[in-house]
Amino acid sequence: MKGWRFFLPLGLFAAFVGIAGYQLSQPKSEFVESAMIGKPMPPFDMRPATSDVPGLSLANLKDGKPKLLNIWASWCVPCAAEAPHLAELERQGAPIVGVAIRDRPEDVAAFLARYGNPFQRIGADDLSELQLAIGSSGVPETFVIDGEGVIRYQHIGDVRAEHVPLLMEKLREAGA
Amino acid sequence: MSAVKAKHQRLILVVIALVALVAAGVIASWALRNQASYFYVPSQFVEDPPAPGQAIRLGGMVEANSIKTQSDGVTIDFVVGDGDARVPVRYSGIVPDLFVEGSGVVAEGKMQSDGTFVADNLLAKHDENYVPRELQDMNDQHKKAAVAETTI
Amino acid sequence: MIAELGLAALWLAAALAALQLVAGALAVWRGGEESGGELAGLIRPAAIVQGVLCVFSFAMLVWLFVRTDLSVKLVAMNSHSDKPLIFKIAGSWGNHEGSMLLWITVMSAAGALIAFVERRLPERTMQATLAAQSFVALGFYAFLLLSSNPFERLPTPAVEGNGLNPLLQDIGLAFHPPTLYLGYVGLSVAFSFAVGALITRQVTPEFARAMRPWVLGAWIFLTVGITAGSYWAYYELGWGGWWFWDPVENASLMPWLAATALLHSASVLAARDALRAWTIMLGVVAFSMSMIGTFLVRSGILTSVHAFAVDPERGSFILGLLVIYIGGALAVFGLRAGSVAEGEKFSAVSREGALVVNNVLLSAILGVVLLGTLYPLLTEAMGVRVSVGPPYFDPVGTVFVVPMLLAMMVGPLLRWRGDRLERVRKPALIALVCLAGGLAVAIALRAGVLSTIGLALSAGLAVASVMPLRGRSLRRLPIATWGMVIAHLGIAVALFGMASERAFNKEELAAIKVGETATVGPWSVKLAAVDPVAGANWTAIEAVMQASYAGGKPVELHPQARSFWSPPQETTESALATRWNGQLYAVLGKAADSERWQVRLWWKPFVTLIWYGGLMIALGGLLALIGRVREDLRRRIVQRKAGERRAEAVP
Numbered sequence: 001m002k003g004w005r006f007f008l009p010l011g012l013f014a015a016f017v018g019i020a021g022y023q024l025s026q027p028k029s030e031f032v033e034s035a036m037i038g039k040p041m042p043p044f045d046m047r048p049a050t051s052d053v054p055g056l057s058l059a060n061l062k063d064g065k066p067k068l069l070n071i072w073a074s075w076c077v078p079c080a081a082e083a084p085h086l087a088e089l090e091r092q093g094a095p096i097v098g099v100a101i102r103d104r105p106e107d108v109a110a111f112l113a114r115y116g117n118p119f120q121r122i123g124a125d126d127l128s129e130l131q132l133a134i135g136s137s138g139v140p141e142t143f144v145i146d147g148e149g150v151i152r153y154q155h156i157g158d159v160r161a162e163h164v165p166l167l168m169e170k171l172r173e174a175g176a
Numbered sequence: 177m178s179a180v181k182a183k184h185q186r187l188i189l190v191v192i193a194l195v196a197l198v199a200a201g202v203i204a205s206w207a208l209r210n211q212a213s214y215f216y217v218p219s220q221f222v223e224d225p226p227a228p229g230q231a232i233r234l235g236g237m238v239e240a241n242s243i244k245t246q247s248d249g250v251t252i253d254f255v256v257g258d259g260d261a262r263v264p265v266r267y268s269g270i271v272p273d274l275f276v277e278g279s280g281v282v283a284e285g286k287m288q289s290d291g292t293f294v295a296d297n298l299l300a301k302h303d304e305n306y307v308p309r310e311l312q313d314m315n316d317q318h319k320k321a322a323v324a325e326t327t328i
Numbered sequence: 329m330i331a332e333l334g335l336a337a338l339w340l341a342a343a344l345a346a347l348q349l350v351a352g353a354l355a356v357w358r359g360g361e362e363s364g365g366e367l368a369g370l371i372r373p374a375a376i377v378q379g380v381l382c383v384f385s386f387a388m389l390v391w392l393f394v395r396t397d398l399s400v401k402l403v404a405m406n407s408h409s410d411k412p413l414i415f416k417i418a419g420s421w422g423n424h425e426g427s428m429l430l431w432i433t434v435m436s437a438a439g440a441l442i443a444f445v446e447r448r449l450p451e452r453t454m455q456a457t458l459a460a461q462s463f464v465a466l467g468f469y470a471f472l473l474l475s476s477n478p479f480e481r482l483p484t485p486a487v488e489g490n491g492l493n494p495l496l497q498d499i500g501l502a503f504h505p506p507t508l509y510l511g512y513v514g515l516s517v518a519f520s521f522a523v524g525a526l527i528t529r530q531v532t533p534e535f536a537r538a539m540r541p542w543v544l545g546a547w548i549f550l551t552v553g554i555t556a557g558s559y560w561a562y563y564e565l566g567w568g569g570w571w572f573w574d575p576v577e578n579a580s581l582m583p584w585l586a587a588t589a590l591l592h593s594a595s596v597l598a599a600r601d602a603l604r605a606w607t608i609m610l611g612v613v614a615f616s617m618s619m620i621g622t623f624l625v626r627s628g629i630l631t632s633v634h635a636f637a638v639d640p641e642r643g644s645f646i647l648g649l650l651v652i653y654i655g656g657a658l659a660v661f662g663l664r665a666g667s668v669a670e671g672e673k674f675s676a677v678s679r680e681g682a683l684v685v686n687n688v689l690l691s692a693i694l695g696v697v698l699l700g701t702l703y704p705l706l707t708e709a710m711g712v713r714v715s716v717g718p719p720y721f722d723p724v725g726t727v728f729v730v731p732m733l734l735a736m737m738v739g740p741l742l743r744w745r746g747d748r749l750e751r752v753r754k755p756a757l758i759a760l761v762c763l764a765g766g767l768a769v770a771i772a773l774r775a776g777v778l779s780t781i782g783l784a785l786s787a788g789l790a791v792a793s794v795m796p797l798r799g800r801s802l803r804r805l806p807i808a809t810w811g812m813v814i815a816h817l818g819i820a821v822a823l824f825g826m827a828s829e830r831a832f833n834k835e836e837l838a839a840i841k842v843g844e845t846a847t848v849g850p851w852s853v854k855l856a857a858v859d860p861v862a863g864a865n866w867t868a869i870e871a872v873m874q875a876s877y878a879g880g881k882p883v884e885l886h887p888q889a890r891s892f893w894s895p896p897q898e899t900t901e902s903a904l905a906t907r908w909n910g911q912l913y914a915v916l917g918k919a920a921d922s923e924r925w926q927v928r929l930w931w932k933p934f935v936t937l938i939w940y941g942g943l944m945i946a947l948g949g950l951l952a953l954i955g956r957v958r959e960d961l962r963r964r965i966v967q968r969k970a971g972e973r974r975a976e977a978v979p
Contacts, residue, residue: 007662009609010655013616016702017651020623023705024643080404080486115484188676193688196728200692203724204699211720212703215713231719249839249920268837270566270900270917270926 041149042133046123049100050108056097056123064147066174068094068167070119071131071141073101074111078158079140083115085159090118092164094171098122101131101139142167146174213284221293222261228289234263235282243277256283267295331400331479334388338429338479341381341436342469345462348374352459356452356527368451371458372443378465379440386420386433389478393420399485402426402478408489418502424642425478427505432468434506434513438542439465442517448964449538450530457524464516467649475645504560508553508580512618514546515583518590522611523657531604531668536597539611541957543594546614547587548949554580555942566900566915568835568930570938573721578701579621582694586614589690592683600744602671602680605661606687612661616654617694623650624701675746682739689732696724726778733785733823736816737792755795763788775831782827790820808955815948822941828910828934836929839920849931850878851905851912853885858916858925866890868901871916871925875905887916887927911935 045057061067070086072079090096098119100108108122125131134143134151144153144167152174155167213231226232234256242255251268254277265283275281275298285295348371355368392400393416396409406426407419421430439461446454472478521539525531557580562570571577590610597607623646674680700716707714737759741752766787770780793816796809836848845854857872868890874882885903905912910933917926 006605006665007658009613010658010662013654013658016620017647017655019702019705019709020647022709024647080484081401081482084483189681189684192685196688196692196731197695200695200728203727204696207720207724208700208703208716211723212707212714212716213719215715231717233715245920249924250837250917250926270915270928 037151037154039151041145041151042130044123044130044133046099046125046130049098049103049122049124050105050112052109053112053117053119053122056099056121058149060097060121061145062147062149065095066144066146066152066171068096068171069143069145070096070098071101071136071139071143072098073103073139074107075103076139080111080115082140082158082160083118085161085164086118087116088161088164089159089167092168094168095120099125099130101125101128144170144174215282218256218258218261218263221263226287228287231284231286233282233284234265234293234295236263238275238277238281240277256281263293265293265295267298269296269298272298330388330392330395330397331481334385334392335477335479337381337385337388338469338473341378341385341432342466342473344374344378344381345436345465345469348378348462349459349466352455352462355455356459368455371455375436375443375458375462376440378462379436379438382433382436386429389426389429390417390420392479393417396489398489399481401480401482404482404486404489406489414499415502421506422502425472425476427509428468428472428476429478430506431509431513432465432472434509435461435465435468435516438513438517439520442542446538448534448960450528453524453528453530453535455524456527457520460523460527461517461520464520464653467652471645471649475641498560498564504553504557507549507556511546511548511550511553511580511587512583512615512622514542514549515587515615515618517542518546518587518611519615519653519657522608523660526608526657526660526664526668529664529668531597531608533598533601536594536607537956537960540591540594540598541953541960543587543591543611543614544949544953544956547584547591548946548953550580550584550587551942551946551949554584555939555946558942559939562935563902563904563913564899566902566928568833568913568915568928568932570829570935573700573717575624575701578697579624582617582621582697582701583614585690585694585697586610586617589687589694590614592690593687596680596683597671600672600674600680602674603684603687604668604671605665608665608668609661610687612654612657613694616650616657617698619646619650619654620698623647674744677742677749678746679739679742679744682735682742685735686732686739689728689735692728693725693732696728697721700724722778726781730781730785733789733819736819737789740793740796740812740816755792755798759788759792759795762791770827770831773831775827779827779831782823783831786820786824786827789823790817793817793820806955807958808952811948811950811952811955813948814951815945818941818944818946818948820941821944822938825934825937825939825941829932829938832933833935834931837926839924839926841923842925846927846929848912848929849933851875851929851931852879853912853914853927853929854882855925855927856884861888863890869916871914871927873903873914873927875912875914877905877907877912885912885914887914889916889918906936909933 041058041061043058046055048055061069068089072082086096096118098121100122103124103126105124108124112119123130131139136143136154140158142155142159143151144155146152153167153170155163159167211231213233214226215233215235216226218234218236221234236256236258239255239257239262242253244253246252250270251266252271253264253266255262255264257263265285267283267285282299283293283295284297284299285293287293351367351370351374355371389402392403393407394413396403396407396416398404398409402423402425403419406423407416411419420426439458442454442461443458449457518539521535521542525535554577557577558570561572561577562568590607590613593603593607593610596603623643700720703716704714738752738756741755743751763784767780767784769787770783775783793813796813797805834849836846838846840846840855842855842857845852847853852875854874855871856874859870859872861868861870868888870886870888873885873887875885876882883905885905887903888901889898890901891898900915900917903914905914910931913930913932915928917928920926
């Protein structure tokens with residue numbers, strides 16, 4: 001058949017789509033999972049990120065109760081977007097502690113005044129030291145820490161409504 | 177010009193086209209196999225070192241206390257490790273901001289004939305995406321790629 | 329309220345696009361104006377109103393950014409009340425959602441324009457073209473409205489915006505993406521024309537003439553966009569390089585290569601009614617390359633090692649659009665091309681012959697770039713991670729660029745239809761002598777292999793490209809011919825800049841104390857001071873350097889290392905000293921120890937010619953566009969007068 005050569009471009013294109021589709025369907029390690037899951041938190045002691053809320057240290061995490069550790073910053077819009085869902089988590093009884101990354105006390109205070117404060121404690125991490133140490137590579141991230149200060153679960157990105165039950169479940173598992 | 181001649185002439189063009197396209201395919205695939213730069217982690221690097229002169233990318237962690245600045249002020253030596261193996265690297269230039277001991281790094285460069293790995297570019301890792309700050313930890317080329325990526 | 333108005337306009341525009349598609353498809357199905365009925369009369373108005381609505385919607389988004397309305401998510405994410413106004417405006421398209429809105433705005437405005445002015449094609453082909461245009465637009469409306477709504481509101485307004493990325497606070501970059509967009513979208517018009525002509529099988533010289541201004545326009549914008557992008561990368565990144573072969577750059581280069589080929593094959597079709605199927609094919613390929621490029625960088629499948637703001641969902645969406653448009657167009661091509669394929673015959677030694685060679689080689693280069701860009705994808709499917717860079721692209725590209733430039737030297741001298749090589753022997757010999765001269769000089773200066781080839785070719789090409797002016801009255805030469813000459817000369821100029829930069833680039837990396845001097849090439853650069861400085865949203869350390877060329881009067885340079893705080897990040901600001909014969913490029917690094925500072929200097933002879941050459945190419949395109957449009961207008965006036973005369977003669 002003479003016309004087959006006119007279908008050649010279509011064939012090449014189909015091959016491209018095949019490869020691209022295959023690549024898209026592959027789970028991408030877009031988010032770098034922390035290698036620290038299952039390992040204890042490193043020792044740290046952070047000053048309060050703002051005057052009204054106490055600071056955070058390793059000892060606070062080792063009080064026997066599992067907690068959510070939220071890595072955030074006042075300059076981060078997704079952090080503002082997740083604020084209502086953190087509030088919901090708090091309402092359901094999850095203890096939440098925060099780490100503010102590269103932030104200023106007045107900005108932190110303004111953020112809390114505007115979006116509410118679900119945090120029991122907020123430590124200031126001015127150089128991203130703790131953030132890097134626990135394998136978090138951006139804001140916001142939320143970790144589940146068990147009562148012994150061991151990292152049990154890492155949630156990357158902002159917490160949305162659908163993540164609330166999941167995080168509550170993980171928190172319960174960590175308590176068991 | 178006669179129809180036969182015209183057909184003949186047309187054939188010449190078709191042949192030129194075919195030769196060019198086949199040549200493009202052959203040369204490109206040959207060059208890709210030889211010139212693509214492969215990604216190594218230190219244990220692969222130690223087990224099966226790349227040939228000297230072959231451009232590669234080496235990814236791993238900068239080992240603690242391994243960064244040594246030479247007396248010229250612009251050359252540094254450091255060790256990239258992955259827990260199993262360690263590869264010493266030399267680099268001359270201005271290091272990216274997030275290049276610190278204990279951080280992840282991708283070193284682009286070549287193995288020299290004397291056995292040292294010389295990087296001509298360092299990419300500091302921790303580049304994540306879901307915050308606008310995504311760019312802060314990347315080297316410039318990837319910043320540029322990211323900027324263009326969100327704007328093109 | 330503003331955001332809601334913008335969104336409503338967008339939905340209305342989408343509905344009109346749907347109407348335009350249905351009416352167009354029905355009209356084409358029933359066959360032309362007569363039987364298309366009332367629906368067919370809706371096609372052009374729908375396209376025009378749709379364009380107006382989109383422009384309105386985009387204006388609303390810009391207005392939101394100007395007012396810094398922080399209740400809108402996009403504004404809060406990308407703007408800041410302290411930002412200079414021009415960057416607030418630029419912020420409206422400096423992000424995914426806004427840029428997609430800009431895309432659709434330009435696209436529908438282009439659709440409105442063809443609906444308004446294009447009257448020379450058969451009505452049925454126009455209907456098919458506008459239907460194709462609305463079909464493409466509908467996909468982007470869906471993308472925008474369903475998965476990336478730029479007008480989305482935040483539940484609680486933000487206190488302050490997130491700031492525009494400091495890297496984007498750069499006037500060049502602010503206008504770079506829109507320029508490329510105009511190029512991409514111009515190619516979408518060429519695509520619609522190609523599909524329209526294919527559906528009605530009316531692939532005629534008239535069709536090529538209708539399509540050509542759009543291809544030319546798109547090509548000019550792409551040329552300017554690539555040139556500006558390259559210069560931006562050069563001065564902003566502090567690496568001293570001007571092209572990195574990264575996927576983002578390739579994504580803009582590939583449509584340019586395809587558009588260049590299309591431009592030349594459309595000329596053949598317009599002048600000689602040959603290369604019909606091939607021109608249609610290129611029309612489809614050129615737009616495909618814009619889409620594929622967008623897909624590759626947006627979906628993140630190529631940059632997975634350094635994941636950015638990528639979203640696999642977006643990737644799937646664009647891939648879906650690709651399958652529908654490109655796959656659909658190629659399928660129609662496969663079915664229909666057989667019946668339009670045979671055009672006029674021509675001899676191998678002729679203008680057409682040379683243009684075919686040019687087209688084939690451009691396609692080969694396009695293939696080489698595409699393959700190199702996709703190769704990491706292929707190997708990753710097999711579990712091997714690689715990256716492909718200059719060691720691949722430079723030599724392999726050269727293999728095909730060299731014969732293409734040689735064909736470019738001879739092609740414009742040949743006559744259409746058929747010619748004898750003897751006739752062009754003399755100008756070809758002159759060009760060859762210049763080429764050999766360039767070769768000798770380059771070898772004497774010990775340039776590298778690729779640079780030597782580049783220098784020699786640029787010398788030969790520079791002379792050959794002005795040869796078509798030989799023996800002709802310069803005042804009576806058509807503007808379009810001037811355009812060709814200038815564009816080809818621009819290639820020679822840019823090539824000279826590239827080869828010279830590659831061959832004679834000098835670099836110096838040193839740690840020096842304040843008061844000490846570093847030398848690079850003919851320059852001696854004294855580090856006079858290092859001081860802290862502050863800007864609107866950044867602080868920096870700034871070096872004061874006194875650079876003197878060959879002992880002459882020193883010029884002062886102020887390279888900086890800047891830290892931004894909203895969002896926090898650091899950038900280097902290079903400083904340039906430009907002379908007619910090149911640029912000194914200075915970067916300030918970090919403190920090497922308590923006294924010394926790292927400085928990096930480059931002396932790049934004739935590097936600026938790369939971008940001047942690029943601008944010349946664009947200028948050539950612009951002249952060609954003006955020439956072609958004028959020609960068309962004249963022809964239209966002549967035809968109208970002839971029509972009037974006939975009408976008068978009848979009664």
